Amino acid sequence: MSPVIKIENLYKEYRLGTIGYGTLREDMVSWWAKIKGRPDPNSIIGQSNGKIISSTDHILALNNINLEVKQGERLGIIGNNGAGKTTLLKILAQIASPTHGRVMAKGKIASLIAVGTGFHSELTGRENVYLNGSILGLTKKEIDNRFNEIVEFSGVEKFIDTPVKRYSSGMSVRLGFAVAAHLDPDILVVDEVLAVGDAEFRKKALEKMKPDGISESKTILFVSHNMQAIKQLCDRCILLDKGNLIIDGSPDEVISYYLKGDSNNELISYNDNFTHLNNNDYVSINSVRLIDKNNNEIKEVENNQTIGVEINYDIKKNKLILPSVNVYNNFGEVLFSSIDRILNKAEARKLGQHKCILWFPNYFFSEGLFSVAITLFIPSPITSERLIETEQILRFKIIDRDLNELIGFKSEDRPTSLRPQFEWTYEKT
Amino acid sequence: MGLWHYRDLIRLFVRRDLVSQYKQTILGPLYFAITPIVGTLINTLIFGKIAKLSTDGIPQFLFYMSGNLFWGYFSTCLGAGKSVFSSNVALFSQVYFPRLSVPISQNISAFIKLTIQFAMFAIFIFYFFFQGYDLQPSFGISLIPILLFQCSLLGLGTGILMSSFTTKYRDLNFIYRFITSFWMYASPVVYPLSIIPEKWRYALSFNPMVGIIETARQVIFGKSTLEPIYIFNGLLTTFIMLFIGLLIFNRVEKHFLDTV
Numbered sequence: 079m080s081p082v083i084k085i086e087n088l089y090k091e092y093r094l095g096t097i098g099y100g101t102l103r104e105d106m107v108s109w110w111a112k113i114k115g116r117p118d119p120n121s122i123i124g125q126s127n128g129k130i131i132s133s134t135d136h137i138l139a140l141n142n143i144n145l146e147v148k149q150g151e152r153l154g155i156i157g158n159n160g161a162g163k164t165t166l167l168k169i170l171a172q173i174a175s176p177t178h179g180r181v182m183a184k185g186k187i188a189s190l191i192a193v194g195t196g197f198h199s200e201l202t203g204r205e206n207v208y209l210n211g212s213i214l215g216l217t218k219k220e221i222d223n224r225f226n227e228i229v230e231f232s233g234v235e236k237f238i239d240t241p242v243k244r245y246s247s248g249m250s251v252r253l254g255f256a257v258a259a260h261l262d263p264d265i266l267v268v269d270e271v272l273a274v275g276d277a278e279f280r281k282k283a284l285e286k287m288k289p290d291g292i293s294e295s296k297t298i299l300f301v302s303h304n305m306q307a308i309k310q311l312c313d314r315c316i317l318l319d320k321g322n323l324i325i326d327g328s329p330d331e332v333i334s335y336y337l338k339g340d341s342n343n344e345l346i347s348y349n350d351n352f353t354h355l356n357n358n359d360y361v362s363i364n365s366v367r368l369i370d371k372n373n374n375e376i377k378e379v380e381n382n383q384t385i386g387v388e389i390n391y392d393i394k395k396n397k398l399i400l401p402s403v404n405v406y407n408n409f410g411e412v413l414f415s416s417i418d419r420i421l422n423k424a425e426a427r428k429l430g431q432h433k434c435i436l437w438f439p440n441y442f443f444s445e446g447l448f449s450v451a452i453t454l455f456i457p458s459p460i461t462s463e464r465l466i467e468t469e470q471i472l473r474f475k476i477i478d479r480d481l482n483e484l485i486g487f488k489s490e491d492r493p494t495s496l497r498p499q500f501e502w503t504y505e506k507t
Numbered sequence: 508m509g510l511w512h513y514r515d516l517i518r519l520f521v522r523r524d525l526v527s528q529y530k531q532t533i534l535g536p537l538y539f540a541i542t543p544i545v546g547t548l549i550n551t552l553i554f555g556k557i558a559k560l561s562t563d564g565i566p567q568f569l570f571y572m573s574g575n576l577f578w579g580y581f582s583t584c585l586g587a588g589k590s591v592f593s594s595n596v597a598l599f600s601q602v603y604f605p606r607l608s609v610p611i612s613q614n615i616s617a618f619i620k621l622t623i624q625f626a627m628f629a630i631f632i633f634y635f636f637f638q639g640y641d642l643q644p645s646f647g648i649s650l651i652p653i654l655l656f657q658c659s660l661l662g663l664g665t666g667i668l669m670s671s672f673t674t675k676y677r678d679l680n681f682i683y684r685f686i687t688s689f690w691m692y693a694s695p696v697v698y699p700l701s702i703i704p705e706k707w708r709y710a711l712s713f714n715p716m717v718g719i720i721e722t723a724r725q726v727i728f729g730k731s732t733l734e735p736i737y738i739f740n741g742l743l744t745t746f747i748m749l750f751i752g753l754l755i756f757n758r759v760e761k762h763f764l765d766t767v
Contacts, residue, residue, distance in 0.1 A: 171603055191600075195601045212519050213602055215604065217515050
């Protein structure tokens with residue numbers, strides 16, 4: 079089979095920050111360099127051999143991606159939030175354009191980055207099917223031919239001549255997806271759109287995308303955080319991390335690699351790099367540590383132990399200042415947030431150095447990688463003022479040996495971030 | 508350009524524009540008819556009665572209405588082009604289709620609304636004609652759609668050129684506002700070209716709205732200070748603006764999502 083998508087040395091660079099006087103000047107410099115045929119001095123592409131260097135206002139969302147997709151392949155794309163998945167899809171769908179590199183695609187591409195694009199609430203379902211279909215590149219004739227199928231698939235036959243503003247959100251999503259499912263492109267690009275809709279419809283939508291649902295010659299690119307869906311739908315999978323293509327292989331192989339967290343950066347048990355955040359008069363954060371009961375710094379720990387997040391900070395004004403901790407899973411999603419609810423601790427408002435430790439119980443996390451971000455804030459009944467908000471500054475790995483060895487249960491089989499030990503009671507009845 | 512493939516989309520956008528505007532107002536299509544009349548009455552009061560500007564002997568109401576209709580259509584087309592990126596970010600960031608189909612469809616729907624206004628205008632002309640005013644309409648009236656088409660091309664070209672710059676430099680919008688109001692006073696909307704000293708008229712005729720409005724007054728009322736070269740100069744500017752606009756727009760549409 080010949081490749082239908084060929085991506086060569088693809089880079090996508092974004093500029094962060096605000097646009098102002100400086101932007102215009104930078105643009106002038108870049109433009110001049112281009113005329114002179116020199117490399118753009120404001121671009122980070124090409125610097126330090128294309129590696130990501132720390133730059134405050136430029137980021138590489140995609141860093142030298144090379145990829146070939148053959149006709150009929152169903153490629154899953156996984157990675158943490160901000161890994162560049164959506165950027166890649168948007169470039170394939172022609173919504174965004176590459177900063178550098180080439181993308182070649184054969185045939186008609188349809189993208190499903192959102193469902194119901196361009197729906198207008200005053201128009202009826204019927205009119206919106208035509209509008210949405212046309213936006214997605216169908217001609218009126220093509221929609222005429224598929225109209226009945228689309229309406230049947232959506233399950234909103236009764237309301238098809240009712241304005242969409244009377245629809246429930248579920249109904250408009252179903253109608254939107256029904257149109258998208260009947261686009262009949264050569265290449266279908268799907269972002270996490272299946273996260274919407276009720277469970278039954280989601281199942282129907284997944285069925286529609288399966289090999290027997292869409293004819294074998296269609297090529298599908300599918301971004302999802304739903305590993306189960308990737309396994310069901312795809313026959314190949316790639317993992318992106320911070321714009322880099324980490325691994326390319328069978329879905330089983332790539333997903334287990336991803337869930338083990340081998341793709342990730344080093345584990346961090348100590349961090350004192352906060353000078354850039356300490357810009358208020360009330361408090362400064364000095365260091366954070368991840369520790370066990372014996373005050374040893376830990377990176378990789380079995381879940382039969384309690385784990386402490388130690389925060390060292392300096393209160394400079396006589397004010398009640400409290401830390402809160404956010405814990406993220408390996409997909410970069412917030413798992414939970416923890417705040418001390420006992421606000422009137424006299425200790426917490428004294429001037430000077432403070433050490434605060436938050437203890438996670440044992441048998442709480444599931445096997446996997448976790449990271450921690452910290453906020454220091456002034457609690458107030460009206461609105462708490464956040465003084466310092468860190469990124470994810472600690473990263474640790476939990477090993478669930480009991481589960482693996484005693485129960486013979488693999489974490490990948492039932493991926494979950496938490497597997498807390500609750501109280502179970504047994505009785506013979 | 509792929510636009511032809513999306514002709515059904517343009518048709519549906521036009522329909523959406525008309526239906527949604529019609530449904531959201533109490534007065535419905537009547538609103539389209541009232542707007543230019545109100546504007547015309549204000550102009551008649553300020554420029555006609557108070558400032559006492561000449562109208563080349565054309566009844567003031569008709570004179571200002573003709574100017575308003577053409578300028579109104581042009582400025583709608585200009586606005587459609589000018590806001591194409593800023594008002595469609597959500598849509599454009601989800602799916603690719605030729606971006607130009609949005610302002611084009613707005614120009615068409617504005618044209619359809621304009622027909623209502625022209626129908627009103629025709630009624631007023633008949634009224635004044637039978638009142639015995641000296642109006643000499645000619646068969647050149649059939650040129651009006653072509654004049655409006657030129658307004659549309661000029662508005663589109665200039666508008667998309669402006670929008671190509673505002674994606675990045677938002678504050679240019681303030682400058683555009685000055686340009687637009689300056690442009691209006693540099694066009695014979697509230698005055699006839701005849702009050703401009705003769706030596707300036709040629710230079711002013713590079714503003715296509717001069718040729719358009721003066722031609723319209725010539726064919727409808729039989730009175731103007733039109734020279735054929737003015738029409739030619741206006742067409743020249745129109746096509747230059749359209750060409751530059753399309754050229755820059757095509758480059759910007761690929762990258763604009765990175766900057767808005």
